[in-house]
Amino acid sequence: MRRIGLFFGPLKGSVNRVADMIAEKIGTDRVEMVHVKTASAEDFDRFDTIIFGISTVGKETWDASISKTDWGIFLPEVSRGNFAGKKVAIFGLGNHVTYASSFVDFMGLLADELMNTDAEIVGQVPVDGYEFEESAAIYDGKFIGLPLDEDFEPELTPERVDNWLEILRKEMNL
Template sequence: MSKIGIFYGPELGSVEKVARVIESKFGAGKVELVAVKNANEAALQQFDKLIFGMSTIGKTNWDSEHKDTDWDVFVTHFDKVNWGGKKVAMYGLGDHVQYPQHFVDALGWMYERLENTAAELVGFCSTDGYTYEESEGIKDGQFLGLPVDEDNESDKTDVRVENWINRLINEFGY
């Protein structure tokens, strides 16, 4: 059974915290955490099962003055990756109170970068139980990954992650 690569960014915040929760739910030795800040296409090639974790940062994403994020740099490596046989799931952090019109938009942005690759995208979630106004992270009535709001609903994170992992185990064929 091959390890799952959890690629996350940014480091040292809620995205990394959720990566560690996912790691603990899968169990020791079954996943490898990789900060996208330090990763390239060779790191992606090591795994057939991938989880991408990112945040929808807010104003900086809609401000042309913002600096590139770790993900902006990392996605430039995607065209060098052989996506055939890879399964990719995503989780996204958002703030449904402060940014209800852009809740977990990053899931949609990442989906757009992956949808025309040979990767199989898995791990979609129902919108039930979430409060928001709009999201680019939704397609065909489902979130394109696991939405997490650590700012306002951190008490729901463990259960949401656990339920998601239980589905991913089947979707990953793990």
């Protein structure tokens, strides 16, 4: 059994690309990639360490748009999951220029669901070094997970991921 479950969606976009990068950096033999579209709450039972990869698309039409996405369909499974004793971390793709006032908001939406479970959320990231106006992903002055912008600052992604994995090595059993 692989110990780390990397639950991500959608397929083939920026989240998928960064999920592959993160799995490579951790070691692909230690990570099982789980596409959320084909997963259910029972899949969480196979892992004690879970990483979630999500993007924010369509904040303007929040409920209508997310309900049709892979993550919109999967969010009820997160609420149904048994996360007792599990540590979870989130990375979120966004766009800090076009969507400065809703930067990586869906990372916050996912965190809200997880906060109703027994999950321990680790991997918070300081806001320093990010430019944006508002974000629903900020809790106690920090991002609840790792924000990434592959649209406008892809060159920063590898270093941001490396720094985050350092945090995760201390805070979860990576």
